[in-house]
Amino acid sequence: MSRVLLIDDDIGLSALLKEYLEGEGFQVDAVHDGETGVRRALDGGYAIVVLDVMLPLVNGIEVLRRIRETSQIPVLMLTGRGDDLDCVVGLELGADDYVPKPCTPRELVARLRAILRRAAQTGTPEEGLETLRAGPLTLWPERRRAHWQDRPLELTSTEFNLLEVLARHAGHIVSKETLSVQGLGRPLARYDRSIDVHLSSIRHKLGLLSDGRSWIQSVRSMGYQLIRE
Structure with missing residues (x-):
């Protein structure tokens, strides 16, 4: 079961996405501010982070920057529809992908699975690996x-x-x-x-x-x- 950290200050939307993702087999923790999000992303053993750009105090772009200082954990950003600048800046800072809001939970699940599938490590011994x-x-x-x-x-x-x-x-x-x-x-x-x-x-x-x-x-x-x- 993949552990997902959802960082979004919209409590109602977070609850909706958490319920849907858990129904799809994910384990989800939701936090609602950037400071907590950075700390949990770096210490919580998550497989992926879903990060909203529009956060109070510490916005999503700054959260992503802090995460990328020490971690390559996959990050999927939620951006306002039409906010191309946020999309580009997020990708330049190392986001793996983005989904414009409002998004359907089904689309979010599909994006998460695509990122996780390609980020998965097999744990195969070094001998015999494809080079x-x-x-x-x-x-x-x-x-x-x-x-x-x-x-x-x-x-x-x-x-x-x-x-x-x-x-x-x-x-x-x-x-x-x-x-x-x-x-x-x-x-x-x-x-x-x-x-x-x-x-x-x-x-x-x-x-x-x-x-x-x-x-x-x-x-x-x-x-x-x-x-x-």
Whole structure:
């Protein structure tokens, strides 16, 4: 049973979502302020955090920033519909995905399961694990570990998913639709900027080629390509 921490100051909505999620097999704790949310997210042994942007005193963006200082726990953000800036900032700070409010509990469950499915660690011993290499990148998908130029590469769960998809097709263009389905676990939505923001973060972590180009190239109207060297 996956443990979910719900951070939302709307007590009525929290109770509704908690009841629905528990009916779907999750174990849910709800807190209603950012300070408590940060503390519980870092100390509570949760599998995932559902975080509302609009919180009093300490807003959701600041809560996410504090969580990401020390933890890569998956975070799904709840944002106001049409608040594109909140979505982009949240993704840039390391949120794994976002759902615009008002959202249906069914959609929330689907997003949670997609993130958790891709974040799950098998616990398989190191021997015999698949090793995926693309230039200076090495991935161990079952262990969710990544090295870049022989050094550990810190990635969020979603960043790992997207980089794995690109690595499996290194040297070839991967469409945004494929990246969304295989990396985010959902079809690409119209005007969805999630993939672009996640890949911008990955680019920053990888640095540049010797000629100044990014290791991840954007191919207009087609998708993205991980350079293999």
